Amino acid sequence: MLSSRSAGTVEATLPVVGAAIGEISQVFYRRLFEAHPDLLGHLFNRGNQANGSQQQALAGSIAAFAGALLARPEERPDALLARIAHKHVSLGITEGQYEIVHTHLFAAIAEVLGEAVTPEVAAAWDEVYWLMANALKALERGLYAQSGLAPGEVWRTYRVVARYQETDDVVTFLVLPADGLPVPEGRPGQYVSVQVELPDGARQIRQYSLSGHPDGALQFSVKRELGNPLGEVSHHLHEAIGVGLELRISAPSGDVVLDRDDAPLLLASAGIGCTPMISMLASLVEEGSSRKVIAVHGDRDQTRHPFRSELGHLTGKLADAEIHVWYERPLGEWPKDRTGLVDLTGPGAPAIPSGTRAYLCGPLPFLRAVRAQLLDSGVRAADIHYEVFGPDLWLQQAS
Template sequence: MLSEKSAETIRATLPAVGGAIGDITAVFYDRLFDAHPELLRDLFNRGNQANGTQRQALAGSIAAFATALLEHPDVRPDAMLDRIAHKHASLGVTREQYQVVHTHLFAAIVQVLGEAVTEEVAAAWDEVYWLMANALIAIEARLYEQAGARDGDTWRPYRVVSRTPETDDVMTFRVEPADGSAVPASRPGQYVSVQVELADGARQIRQYSLSGNPGDALQFTVRKVTDEPRGEVSHHLHEQVREGGLLRVSAPFGDVTLDEDDTPVLLASAGIGCTPMISMLGHLVNTGSQRRVVAVHADRTQSSHAFRADLEELVAKLPDGTAHVWYEQPEGPWPAERTGLVDLTTVPLPADTTAYLCGPLPFLRAVRTQLLELGIPASRIHYEVFGPDLWLGRN
């Protein structure tokens, strides 16, 4: 809980800090990488740094946490903290790195705001930072313990046993522990981090959703990112990694996982966002689920739709399962009512439906809005977004 004195100071300075947070995070990252270039080379996503999305995500999380402390002083925003902690755990973030971040973040605040950062203001924002940091450290320590990873070392060498093309630009990799040890447990909807060494020596990390649970291996699926900035890791995996090759892979993490109750469930995805949904569908089939399951997917065309046949086959195996697919530019005859963008008003959804969403941010916003308008409460809508989460703090 934020102290009363600091709460007053944060309330008074939040508009100024919030208005300058974009400049603050830009200066912060410049200072951080000048002092620790290895972090940009081997930990942070260089593509997200180049397009600015990581800076937006950091700014949003700080502002959202401070706002939550003011608006709900007796409630810790665990949903937001869990989301960040799982991402951090998949990267192997350590306690010591929070002090490094603190040093450069507060230097950036002073550099941007100047004399406005009085001793009182600095102390109040220092309290906000360590409330957030210590909460994350505690959650991450628990995640590391559950993963059997001492000191945040979740990485293990895996050998690629197969690579299967799903579409022209989507590839599924199946990997086994190179040391013959057991495959770590995972839950439907989780992801792993994959680290590769690129031509310039950088060891870049990306997260990929598990797209199935073969039991004796981990299975994740990668779309080759051709947009700017070009996906350097996805291109490397598609073009350089062959069967028999080695990859460094983290334990599975992720807070958006399929619950185990018997209420109706909606699995809504767009594009490569189908990967965690296919994993969830596979789990429902393998466990003989009797739940009402509605699968909704949106894609550009039939040929760009990864796991298209799997979606049809898995839904057909569920006793109360239906699938509804929209294509923006159908290839050949396709129902007009399923052409264009997803319209959930045409899909029967019970009021007690639990919804899981995955896809680009515009898709998430549109579908969440439709669900709220249909009477699905916000507490029953869960989402996963690939890349930096620019939606943090939304319930």
């Protein structure tokens, strides 16, 4: 895919570009927002910009893509790109925006690297960018077509018809389209983007996993995050959005979805990461699945565990399912071997059948730890799928 001439240049300059990619990302976003200030208010997550995680994710994805091109030049790394494409479609990104990104990204590269960016180096990295951008555009065209949507036309107005307080810091919203038309089809494990208008006029967007399969409605759950601007959208949803009010919501997206076969399943989550797992369990119950299912969850304590009762209720309806829960600071009587962090290799850990397909969702430290435990238990790397909330800072390690 990468021309032999450019491959040599990229290989030679990847250490230099890789070492500077974090600074390049910062300069890129500064230039982008100076030229298009509306993008910071109405498209990009201000919390992720403030804490630097979006810059890290951009840097990691570019470096990972370039590395994949060099390591496997005959393959297009679609597994690496699929997650980005789904996220872009959930935000309504269109092809013309790749030109905007190109302009400011290459200006940032020139600003940071200076004279090191010779015409040959610029041409080689331009090739990398357009290979990545065109691959994403192709994937996104397919996703839009699959959803029956015109590119960028992902938003609909929904009305909140119910809200449920799951825990002190988690609330579930049940919403119906305001136009009365059917809800778009979503698959277990997918998420929706939710756009809210904040007091300063910014229309900020966040993604929330579908947390169930109600007839004719969408259901998603929101954990109140701390900090400003990190938690500004979740706080607004908790405090200002009640029954009868309206929200702008995208069509469901996401590449971490339940496979439809007979392989044994392990669904592992921590904290609010339980939401896609609850959606998957509800789907398995609905179809009367006989698959072996191991549900694993880790949380602070019983009161912080969202959907705790639903977890037991759903697994109880399956033919061959078991639950394993760890609490860091359990309240009352609780087994010692289930106290602390999730441990799938220690005493009392579940027996994981051969051929198990695993789905993980939670904070990055949890994902890394559980993935390592599963690999040690004999689960194939290709059979471990993960979802992380916020920018994916793990693409280059878990792809």
